[in-house]
Amino acid sequence: MSDLRTAELTGHYTLDPARTRLAFLTRHTMGPWVRGRFDAFEGSARLDGHDPANSTVEVAVQAGSVQTGNPQRDEHLRARFLDVAAHPLIRFASTGVTQLGPAAFRVTGGLTIRGVTRPITVDLGLRYGEQDALVFEGSVGVNRMKWGVNWNAATSLLLAKEVTLELEITAIP
Template structure:
């Protein structure tokens, strides 16, 4: 993928390209193994201001029930017991600050809401590409991540189960957005 010559060329309003975006996570499980998963249903919007990235912003909504770890029983347990998707169907992130820290790297601070609990997090992102697709639409891609402590959001089920799952969860974001006309 090609990166544009200047950030100012990226200025505009964008919608999340859900077919090319991956919202994943990694958590340590018993015996040192790791559980990797993703969310399959989400939507989002962003405004990029290449001239002044601090004026950029984004909003993401994830359907908690769409969690997938390739194990149906575990997915049901994570959805219902850990994430309480029946009572809290959406996980949301709303940016409150964007800081450019390198030529193509950014820190995006925002409010992350899980299980009805909102806490600030800062996600490190790298602009990985920008190009026009065959339809002439500008697509911009970012990779990012942040490690959170699930207990900060009350993501626990019971003491025995919580001890079997590590307290830290790494959120992995491969984001693709399409500029709106």
């Protein structure tokens, strides 16, 4: 996006839940890909277009809002994998932002799942959306076992440890 000037992006933004997609994808060893999403979340960002390193992002996801299209699997995810009774929120808080190009950023931060916080880094592309909204898109692979997202020994063998997080984040001023 050659006409994007990052200085123009400076400001406070909130995530638009109607146009943001927080999804995941993993492989079941005896079946197809398992795709899902989270439907309830909120977040904010402070973007510094003059110095992106001063930018910050925070997101809180209601873990119980997980949806895969299979009610029985969703309940297993809520109760056994995510333990939403004890850990109702999945959180991300940035610790650094680096501009990689005119419309490309690397965001590092702490991802907290099941009370365990681990660092992750995600590269995001930026484009303008409708009504001056900003849309950031990217994906990152994470090893779910590092956050204790597992049920029992059998599921650690039947489900891939790697989960791809797919992000399409719409931020509005």
